[in-house]
Amino acid sequence: MTKALEREGVSTAIRRPETRLNALKRSRPTVPLNDLKRGFDALGDQLQAAAARVLSSGWYVQGPEHQAFEREFAAYVGSADCVGVANGTDALEIALRSLDPAPGSLVVTAANAGMYSSTAIRRAGLRPRYADVDPDTLLLTADSVASVLDDDVSVVVVTHLYGRLADIAGIREVLRARGIALLEDCAQAAGAGAPGARAGSLGDVAAFSFYPTKNLGAFGDGGAVTTSRADVAERARRLRMYGWTAKYEVGEDGGRNSRLDEMQAALLRVQLGHLDSWNETRRSVIARYAAAAEGTSVRVLPAEGHDHVAHLAVLVAEDREAARAALAAAGVQTDVHYPIPDHWQQPFVADYAGASLPVTEERSGQILSLPCFPELTTDEIDRVCAALREL
Ligand SMILES: Cc1ncc(COP(=O)(O)O)c(C=O)c1O
Incomplete structure (x- = not known):
């Protein structure tokens, strides 16, 4: 009987009853890194x-x-x-x-x-x-x-x-x-x-x-x-x-x-005509993330004042992959800007074999971008903040 079910693609593994938390996670859509359709709408x-x-x-x-x-x-x-x-x-x-x-x-x-x-x-x-970059x-x-x-x-x-x-x-x-x-x-x-x-x-x-x-x-x-x-x-x-x-x-x-x-x-x-107010909104998103990450194992790069238009919300983590996995489990989409420094890109490595860029190289393995766009909802920002507090 079991064999017959498996042949038909039916799993015979014992199923654990679904917890309320897992059910909640499954029912909530992912917080997207970006959503251009909302910008159009x-x-x-x-x-x-x-x-x-x-x-x-x-x-x-x-x-x-x-x-x-x-x-x-x-x-x-x-x-x-x-x-x-x-x-x-x-x-x-x-x-x-x-x-x-x-x-x-x-x-x-x-x-x-x-x-x-x-x-x-x-x-x-x-x-x-x-040239190398500033670590902060x-x-x-x-x-x-x-x-x-x-x-x-x-x-x-x-x-x-x-x-x-x-x-x-x-x-x-x-x-x-x-x-x-x-x-x-x-x-x-x-x-x-x-x-x-x-x-x-x-x-x-x-x-x-x-x-x-x-x-x-x-x-x-x-x-x-x-x-x-x-x-x-x-x-x-x-x-x-x-x-x-x-x-x-x-x-x-x-x-x-x-x-x-x-x-x-x-x-x-x-x-x-809307750029300045969008930039203000973006800054406020990062301010919330930065506050939520205080006292955790990660640091969100601040975006304060008019000299910063908060294009990307970026955190720095000693263990980037662990942070990324935890955020994914909480339904938060992330990306890395950028994972490979230019002098390590495959077609050019030989040209820059002598380059020493310790900060660039180290940070490329620690940075992680969070959802950041003007149409994020308060609920979505709250969810990202809650996930950050757990890191
Ligand atoms: C810093 C920076 N420079 C240049 C570019 C290149 O722009 P495009 O994709 O329009 O060619 C981008 C983005 O794509 C960028 O982020």
């Missing part, structure tokens, strides 16, 4: 109206929505110019090329920021050199950058990781004496800083991604280069459009097609 009518406007306009690339977004985003950031492009990685590469660095020169960057800057540096025909903020510092500079370095890329502004004033000071350019990677930091002096206006040039999960996210891919240097803006405009100086006339090498389309521009204009 929150602004549904405004977004539908913007989309309909574009569809009926007959203009789908490089039109009035795109021009208006470039103007409005430059004003918001506090830069003289904004050049819309197709995504954040293109923005980094075009920004680098716009600085006109010596071919093959070195670009200093962090190795803990998801490989995006390294990808752009390599694609621009330049060579990454890595996980950002580059003036000292860590200064320690790796020499005459072959043409540019430093500073990523405002997790939404927190790096010490740009300090880093600029170190670079000024050597005439090295500063590129801000603002993909995770849209809106950080004070009005008129926000991320994207603090270096020579900056790159933004509008990937859907970003604080300012499109409904597809998108990106932008911002700068107050007229020469850099002019080159960026050419580079995103085949290197053209005039129609069908190529005046700049290294060009490509990288455009922000009318639909994304129109939808981003709607979103931009």
Whole structure:
């Protein structure tokens, strides 16, 4: 009888009666890391109206929505110019090329920021050199950058990781004496800083991604280069459009097609009006998590004040896998941003065999991202906090 049941795929193991706690856990949906549908639903009518406007306009690339977004985003950031492009990685590469660095020169960057800057540096025909990050903020510092500079370095890329502004004033000071350019990677930091002096206006040039999960996210891919240097803006405009100086006339090498389309521009204009309040909400989510984690075995990186837009809620744990398993058991989704430092990525390990980045390397095994987006419900935040208190 038992054998017959097993052949039919029926388990004959003795079942324990289900506890109330397990039943409760099974009946509650997971707290998601992100939920883009809720973001759409929150602004549904405004977004539908913007989309309909574009569809009926007959203009789908490089039109009035795109021009208006470039103007409005430059004003918001506090830069003289904004050049819309197709995504954040293109923005980094075009920004680098716009600085006109010596071919093959070195670009200093962090190795803990998801490989995006390294990808752009390599694609621009330049060579990454890595500086270590601060153990508390996980950002580059003036000292860590200064320690790796020499005459072959043409540019430093500073990523405002997790939404927190790096010490740009300090880093600029170190670079000024050597005439090295500063590129801000603002993909995770849209809106950080004070009005008129926000991320994207603090270096020579900056790159933004509008990937859907970003604080300012499109409904597809998108990106932008911002700068107050007229020469850099002019080159960026050419580079995103085949290197053209005039129609069908190529005046700049290294060009490509990288455009922000009318639909994304129109939808981003709607979103931009809500960015500051979303960032405030994100900060309040992290404040709750940080308070809940006090006195536990983990530490949630704080996100206080306007210099932090709380893109990701990140905890640091000695035993990351145990924390992750406990959170999963409590129905909390997590991810790691980022698990593999750039100099350990398989195709490049041989190039950076001598690199020593102890903080970057150690933290890559300790960090864990928690659910963090403006539409999280109070119940969901409470559930994450309850799970954190148990760690
Ligand atoms: C810090 C950082 N830089 C660059 C990028 C690249 O942006 P995209 O995915 O739009 O190419 C991202 C995100 O994806 C990012 O988080």
